Amino acid sequence: MQAFTLPDFYLPYPARINPNLERARAHSAAWAERMGMLDAPKPGGGVVWDAARLSKMDYALMCAYTHPDCSGSALELVTDWYVWVFFFDDHFLEQFKYSRDQAGAKAYLDRLELFMTMDGEEPPEPENPAEAGLKDLWERTVPSMSDDWRRRFTASTHNLMVESLWELDNIDRGRIANPIEYIQLRRKVGGAPWSANLVEYAVGAEIPDQLAETRPIQVLTDTFADAVHLRNDLFSYQREVQEEGENSNAVLVFEHFLGYPTQDAAELVNDLLTSRLQQFENTALTEVPALLADHVALPHEQAGVAAYVKGLQDWQAGGHEWHTRSSRYMNEGAAGASVLNGPNGLGTSAVRLTFSPGLRAKGRQNAHRPYQPVGPLRVPELFMPFEFRTSPHLGAAREYSVGWAREMGFFDSLPGVAAGGIWDEHRFRANDVAHCAAMIHPDAGEDQLCLTTDWLSWGSYGDDYYPVVFGGGRNLVAAKQATDRLPAFMPLDAGPTPPPANQLERGLADLWQRTAGPMGEAARARFRRSVEEMTRSWLWELMNQAQHRIPDPIDYVEMRRRTFGAEMTMSLSRLALDDVVPQEVFRTRVLCELDTAAQDYACFANDLHSYQKEIEFDGEVHNLVLVVENFLDVGRGEAADIVAGLMRARMDQFEHVLANDVPKLCADLGLDETAREGLRRHAVRLQDWMSGILEWHRKCPRYTERELRRARFPGLASVAV
Numbered sequence: 001m002q003a004f005t006l007p008d009f010y011l012p013y014p015a016r017i018n019p020n021l022e023r024a025r026a027h028s029a030a031w032a033e034r035m036g037m038l039d040a041p042k043p044g045g046g047v048v049w050d051a052a053r054l055s056k057m058d059y060a061l062m063c064a065y066t067h068p069d070c071s072g073s074a075l076e077l078v079t080d081w082y083v084w085v086f087f088f089d090d091h092f093l094e095q096f097k098y099s100r101d102q103a104g105a106k107a108y109l110d111r112l113e114l115f116m117t118m119d120g121e122e123p124p125e126p127e128n129p130a131e132a133g134l135k136d137l138w139e140r141t142v143p144s145m146s147d148d149w150r151r152r153f154t155a156s157t158h159n160l161m162v163e164s165l166w167e168l169d170n171i172d173r174g175r176i177a178n179p180i181e182y183i184q185l186r187r188k189v190g191g192a193p194w195s196a197n198l199v200e201y202a203v204g205a206e207i208p209d210q211l212a213e214t215r216p217i218q219v220l221t222d223t224f225a226d227a228v229h230l231r232n233d234l235f236s237y238q239r240e241v242q243e244e245g246e247n248s249n250a251v252l253v254f255e256h257f258l259g260y261p262t263q264d265a266a267e268l269v270n271d272l273l274t275s276r277l278q279q280f281e282n283t284a285l286t287e288v289p290a291l292l293a294d295h296v297a298l299p300h301e302q303a304g305v306a307a308y309v310k311g312l313q314d315w316q317a318g319g320h321e322w323h324t325r326s327s328r329y330m331n332e333g334a335a336g337a338s339v340l341n342g343p344n345g346l347g348t349s350a351v352r353l354t355f356s357p358g359l360r361a362k363g364r365q366n367a368h369r370p371y372q373p374v375g376p377l378r379v380p381e382l383f384m385p386f387e388f389r390t391s392p393h394l395g396a397a398r399e400y401s402v403g404w405a406r407e408m409g410f411f412d413s414l415p416g417v418a419a420g421g422i423w424d425e426h427r428f429r430a431n432d433v434a435h436c437a438a439m440i441h442p443d444a445g446e447d448q449l450c451l452t453t454d455w456l457s458w459g460s461y462g463d464d465y466y467p468v469v470f471g472g473g474r475n476l477v478a479a480k481q482a483t484d485r486l487p488a489f490m491p492l493d494a495g496p497t498p499p500p501a502n503q504l505e506r507g508l509a510d511l512w513q514r515t516a517g518p519m520g521e522a523a524r525a526r527f528r529r530s531v532e533e534m535t536r537s538w539l540w541e542l543m544n545q546a547q548h549r550i551p552d553p554i555d556y557v558e559m560r561r562r563t564f565g566a567e568m569t570m571s572l573s574r575l576a577l578d579d580v581v582p583q584e585v586f587r588t589r590v591l592c593e594l595d596t597a598a599q600d601y602a603c604f605a606n607d608l609h610s611y612q613k614e615i616e617f618d619g620e621v622h623n624l625v626l627v628v629e630n631f632l633d634v635g636r637g638e639a640a641d642i643v644a645g646l647m648r649a650r651m652d653q654f655e656h657v658l659a660n661d662v663p664k665l666c667a668d669l670g671l672d673e674t675a676r677e678g679l680r681r682h683a684v685r686l687q688d689w690m691s692g693i694l695e696w697h698r699k700c701p702r703y704t705e706r707e708l709r710r711a712r713f714p715g716l717a718s719v720a721v
Helices: 021-035 051-057 059-066 072-096 102-113 129-144 147-162 164-173 179-190 192-203 215-243 250-258 262-294 299-323 356-365 394-408 425-431 433-440 446-471 476-489 503-516 521-547 553-563 566-572 589-609 611-617 624-632 636-669 673-699 705-712 714-720
Strands: none
Touching: 021 051, 021 059, 021 072, 021 129, 059 072, 059 299, 072 102, 072 129, 072 164, 072 192, 102 129, 102 147, 102 164, 129 147, 147 164, 147 179, 147 192, 164 179, 179 192, 179 215, 179 250, 179 589, 179 636, 192 215, 192 299, 215 250, 215 262, 215 299, 215 553, 250 262, 250 636, 262 299, 262 356, 262 521, 262 553, 262 624, 394 425, 394 433, 394 446, 394 503, 425 446, 425 705, 433 446, 433 673, 446 476, 446 503, 446 521, 446 566, 476 503, 476 521, 503 521, 521 553, 521 566, 553 566, 553 589, 553 624, 566 589, 566 673, 589 611, 589 624, 589 636, 589 673, 611 624, 611 705, 624 636, 636 673
């Protein structure tokens, strides 16, 4: 029996089939045999695959569905890549899943890396079918692609191979990931970003390198990846979880985190899959055209991006159709099932589209009524294992920051803004960002603490400035023009800046001159990037407001780190580590997970404490409690408990990474004691950062109903005070 009844899928695109299917079938079977994949032994006896099993899984059919328009030779090569990646997955697990041989697994993966050569490099002689297949495929693929594509493809291939160790470690520990961790790591180990790279090859159009790292293209790739993986998790649950004992599956993750029965967890995974598909559509229709215009993309570049988008849509439709037919998956009754009755069978899915799950989701997402009276939110008990510390220079920073804010014009009136301006001195003192700075940076000297306080003041002012100045009139053009001007006040050479035209520019010019001077060139570029990401994220918030759209849950979590300025504020205390910890260490999965776990904890604490301000007084849609209310269709009290549960899960993950993964990373990279001490200091600063932000929210008047009513009715200030 199936583990659950497959849900009603959102299928917005028709699946079509490539006419070169039979050619690819014959080629891939012969290729797999030639590479040795059909007689590779399993440690316990038998073989990983034989010809009959490969034929039943039918990866040529998958590729014919996912790449319906490519040539016969391109389909053969793409099919070989998928035969290789599925063989690698099965071979790796057979070799190391049961033995728990972490050292052997790492050595296996390290050797595989040697077959992704750069120009002039020679790979070693293959010792197993995975190595033989990768060597052959690499030599047949990369000559026809650019260096930029090769770099991206190398990174995604590296990720799907190396992050298999994360899955193996969780199996070894009997550990089930939390939902946010799972989505982030599943992208890498699941291989869909790798599939997106192959879409570029199959459609014959590469994404221009200057666009590849932008938010719209990254969101297209990430939403594509998430949808592919969530769909796969639904179809593969029975084989992976019930038969093979794996624990890297979204259905199991939601069963474990929310305590849901399997059927309910499967329905929730399908809801998330629908949401990711609709985020893809929204990005393609609203953000991509603006991106192309902003970068003045040439006609062939625009056509390439359009081909890429269509290629990803074809992959989604074809991937679903293949899952309903492959013997690899639980798919009883799935093939041909549709809300729209019509012909069934191979090649007929183009007339079977299902929209109802998407209509339900979109209806909820766009039906929120702003400025609802909600009253103060009951904040659940929050787990915090670290004690906050406070700088002895707090008093000095408080008084200095008031003078600095006045000098920058933060208390001045603004044209067209009701009640004169964004802040007055009373509101600035009520925000008390110096108290926050004194706890997130408790060991700073007085000058450094004043600088940290001013950065927090500037970021908080900008966060309030954008919705007031640009949000009411939905003036996205003016907001973008203002945002595009800000990098001019952060010159990488720390040189002169243009005359500032407003308070934001004046504050940024002053802060940059005081901050950038002592920095090295690389640190300066990283810090500037963190500021730019924060300011551009304010445009994302305005766009959602203009669309009257509650964000997709995953997009919200990932963008919340930017709107909160998490990377920027954390960078202020990381600068001293530049000389002792190699920067590539901070780019590893381990440090990224450590940082994002801390960031999410702080961001979600803000959402719990700011709920009434944002929902009732600001008419906002950017709050995780509201996002959970909408996505799970639950009351705000239950949503708040779920947010608190996510905070606990991220804190547990922070402690797990710190206790287990960081020491292993240090050993694997052979870091010296100076670098290890630097990482220990980094961890302590993250602990200070989280505990300080939580304490600030607990004590700050900014989110109290008394202060919120005073800000709304400034004429009653004397009464409120």
